Amino acid sequence: MIESAITSQGTTTLETSPTRYIEGRGIRFAYRRLGPSSGTPLVLLQHFSGNIDAWDPAVVNALASDRPVIAFDNAGVGRSTGQTPDNIAAMARDAVDFINLLGLSEVDLLGFSLGGCVAQEIAAEHGRLVRKLILVGTAPKGGEEHLLAVLHEAFSQTDAPDPRLPLFFTKSSASQASGLAFLKRTKLRKDDRDTDNGSAVTDPQAKALITWCATPDPGDTMLRAIRQPTFMASGSDDTMLRANNACAMFKALSNAYLVLYPDSGHGALFQHHKTFVSHVRTFLEA
């Protein structure tokens, strides 16, 4: 276990904090740690194709104002070494390895999209490691996904400056304006930016997400194994992993809050970042 020499903490932001590295089990994980040093850390699990710099500073920094927040690249992603697995269970094992390497015995998890599938698996399989669970724009095992169709449509929009505009936001002018503001925030960091992901990451990630949704889970055994208080959020018009998924998960989970946001797509948490952060803080502090 080797941690880089950089240990300053506290007032840094996602845009200004140094990227750190920690190594173990053959993988060197890249991460950033924000916020105070004490308190239950909130570990962020990223969406399909995303790296550390794909998180919204408006969300991450606000959450880190009074709790430790850790953004990281799972195995193979961004500047982490290793292979990106093609299944959620292996991604969950890699993430747990990372959390263990940091010496954390209890964390809160925020999983977005693909990261929400990984978060479910961790919460179900590692009950004592996870205190509270936040699932955003995600799907249960056997859920409904439209990944390839939506990706195809997004990438066919050659006039979009970034595929996340059609992927994460609705067609309304308000949502698109929010999308542009979000993209601007994600580009504030100029130095030491994370590495973009290629097909060595996105191909296995796509297979993992599609397989997860194509695998029925009769009796919702995984959701029923999740005993942690859970907060679920979804956009009204998420085209990739529809809000129906969140509604179905809400019914199967024993202790879940569900929030749906207006006029929003897969990136509802970025579009409604102030309200989302307020909801998450209320949930984590309850």
Place this chain on the structure above:
Amino acid sequence: MIESAITSQGTTTLETSPTRYIEGRGIRFAYRRLGPSSGTPLVLLQHFSGNIDAWDPAVVNALASDRPVIAFDNAGVGRSTGQTPDNIAAMARDAVDFINLLGLSEVDLLGFSLGGCVAQEIAAEHGRLVRKLILVGTAPKGGEEHLLAVLHEAFSQTDAPDPRLPLFFTKSSASQASGLAFLKRTKLRKDDRDTDNGSAVTDPQAKALITWCATPDPGDTMLRAIRQPTFMASGSDDTMLRANNACAMFKALSNAYLVLYPDSGHGALFQHHKTFVSHVRTFLEA
């Protein structure tokens, strides 16, 4: 227009504030006004059979910490004079008369259950009067209600100290404990309590609610007439006006947030009062 001489405001609570009266259009309305004198007032619209003292002080006082909050008895209810109408439209007209009598040109509305139906009607018909709308445990026109069945079951539980325990809370020990705490809070006020309602109130109210739900609204014309930002909340296991109603309304409304609370019935706002108040404040302040 006659207002009682009592004009003190500010630090009073639902339990300690004087009941005031204001008269016009042949009705003397009983009400209590809490919180600061400036800011958009939040007007509360009460559930079937409820009076001013059926509100939860934990909810009302917390909301009144930084905004004016007005609880009142609509026509015929509690200590207000006049006849309780047997339809939602007339209840909405009476409520608008009351708001006009107070000289308020713009208000926020929080409607619970039957009060949520009245709030929808007011928001749709009086667009400029209503700034923001909060709908809790309610149904749209043509929605699903189980009022009589649930009332019958609640009143047949002779061991329940108050029908609101089976009506508003789930059978779980946590929810029932929350219910007992809620009932205790509603009984903190000893003097100048509101008058309980008899069948002259509950019979027309039941007819109004049942008729509202039995009247289809093709194309959701009423919901589509609501342009105000709307926050909707429902309990996971509301037996009277199921959460399905809130989900259906969320889809038809153009600018709505939906929150569902865990292990809770019709009284989710009382059971989860801290989280509910936080959500409402976040919504009103956005």
